[in-house]
Amino acid sequence: MTQSPSTNTSEVVEQDVVLRKREFWMTRLPYMSVALVILMILLLLNTALETNLWTISVLSGVIASAAPLVIAAIGETPAIILGNGSLDISIGPLMSVINVTIILLVQQGLTSPVIIIGMAMLLGVGSGVLNGVFISVLRIPPIVVTFATYTIYMGLATHLLSQPGGTIPSWLANWTGNIGPLPISAVIIAVALILWFALSRTRFLRNIYAIGGDERASYVSGVPLVWVRLGTYMLTGLFVSLAGLMLTAEIASGDGNIGTSFTLTAIASVALGGTSLLGGRGGAMGSLVGAFDIFLINNVITVSHVGVFWQDVAYGLILVAAVVANALIARPGRRRGR
């Protein structure tokens, strides 16, 4: 057989490299760029509508109110990256259960941070195990499993606390305040992000991406699918326990229905933040930006005093536009499938 080396081949390769670089700039924008652009626009709008936005007290109020959604969105991210229809819709009612449980503990006189934070984590991770076992071991579709737990948690939360009310310990109430100029809620968000970035260097989180990208390739390469899937839902639960704590700090009382709406807004934040609903692509930073977008959209709509109907329509339209824009930039340049 004739041997190959010839100058022509390397020329082709070089051309190809140039072409690829050009493609990179045209199509490989950061996955969260749409969310970032929207964030800029919203910050400008909010500045125009609310001129005192950039004072420490207002800003830390904004961050504290947005924090439960931000952390819930970060928590939803790994479940969605896992792909193949994976998602966790039970997170909203789970936040309610955590909220209500904290109020009940306080009523029993148990106000120590160790007990309250420990209990929240137990509930979050426990829910992750429950969802995870059905999804990962018994192979029941995630939407079915987490819808079932969604309903169970909703019933459980309203049953445990039929009337909204109750009080929270002062250490938890302080989570909405500041240490000097630094909002504590920002620290809580930072804790969630640090956990994410610490994990993102591990095989565990990379394997979530791998399974989301191609399940069969992961399987034949020896990725432990069952354990990684189970771990993913536990990780989501862990983040949600933090979101539940933050939510409780924010509303400073108990309400069995308070968390329900977070399921959809968190999933919307993840999608807006550029994480592919098909799995395998995206990340927690995008979800963070996406969650701030959603929070600020609501804020703009509220302060601009348009009717409720138009609020919902505008909200929906912005979401659709953002998700479409994300899909457009995420599209691989040329299909190299041969």
Added chain:
Amino acid sequence: MKALEVKNLRKAFGETKALSDCSFACAEGEIHAIIGENGSGKSTLVKILSGIFSPDGGQLIVQERPVHFQSIVAARKLGVVSIPQEILVVPALSVLENIFLGRGGFFSGPPGVEFRDKAHQLLLTLSADPIDLNTSLEELPLSKQQIVVIVRALMLNPNIVILDEATSALDVSDRDRLFEHLRERRSRGQSVIYISHRIDEIQGLADRLTVIRNGVSIQTLNPKETSVSEILRQMSGENRASMSGEVMKDSWKGKENASIVLRTTKLKFNANSRPIDFQAYEGEIVGLAGLEGHGQEIFLRALAGLRASSLRGEVAAIDRQRNEVSIHSLKQAYRQEISYVPRDRKTEGLFLKLSIKDNFAMPTYSRIVKQRKVTQALKLFKDKLSIIYENDSQLVGSLSGGNQQKVVLARWIYTNPRVLLLNDPTRGVDIPTKRDLYRLFHELVGNNMTIVLLSTDLEELVELCDRVVVFRDGGIFSELQGEGIQRDRIIAAMFGEAI
């Protein structure tokens, strides 16, 4: 010493016996080939050896010790790693991450410098063009993706590596590099089990060859001392004529007497590439050849109306009234009775979750369908192409690869096109099936159909084509005709050498 031995292995799926009595032994420092028709049980054997299936009976012996593989990881721990036929990669992840996939503990960090270096070295050994560890897989052509899959397995440094038709997407020079590497492993006392449909590859590479037929291992031979026809006879179990001896060239009238049905004018892949003026004539089989990524595939897809965005120039069909109609989409091509059979049947060819019949009749479903007519037509193709299935409402995904390929081909031939564009139609298809297909292609061109055939199998081009157009660097390098179509001349042209 025997590195791996298999004794009387059995495996059944319900009623179907995939393996009924399979035995062979692979020595240390040996390249052992396994050959068999589609459905002979090779894939089942590989899946047992790689720990995906557990056998119903029989023995598996590694390093003289009987073993049971519980999982892929368990097989790997005993030094047995297989490289699957399909190119399984995670497209969004980098080359490095794809190579590292499935390794390390649950919470262990990214691969270290040593691993990177080793992976880089191995990529350099196996690929003629450099592959950057940080490129994402979706940026790589299929041929390079396959190299990544091979490197992923070899990085485990297995004592026994099993290649299950794992070279089908490689271009010629990379395949030679791989073979060189496998020989080097052999000299280090490691073993290779090599499964392929290409007898020429096996004869050049393997020390011994085991033939499997209907789930039974027939015989272990020395491939270098056994003739091709003998190997074929062992595989099929009957005395079929040798394929290479059979002259199948038909009596194409030649350019002078035939009319043009499809042409390109000044077709350019990008601003710098050479323009392509090409004509396809009625009743000919014209072959497209070239090293992977030299433009022949982009060209074939352009003929089908699937134009890459950077493409300039004109593709036109000449219809029955001798009018020139330009083609810009798959639909326009289909209207001009041009049918395209894509290469990747899983992603571009089949609806895996629909029945065989639905898959077969899909293009005709735009009209009102006469179920009985479709059923009859399918029956005809079933016999003609010997497609093996129980009934036509079975899911197409449940068929073996070769049979799936036949269904795709049958579908497009049933649309009765004037021009049939084939993108490597016999990739991963066994030899008797190939012969059935070749016979069919000849029958089709005999009825004045035109076939444009892109093939990575040079023997196929030599055997079938009236003309062969060889691509290089995004343009036509040379055109071979009639007696001039010879294996070495095609290869020379592929590598840019004038003959």
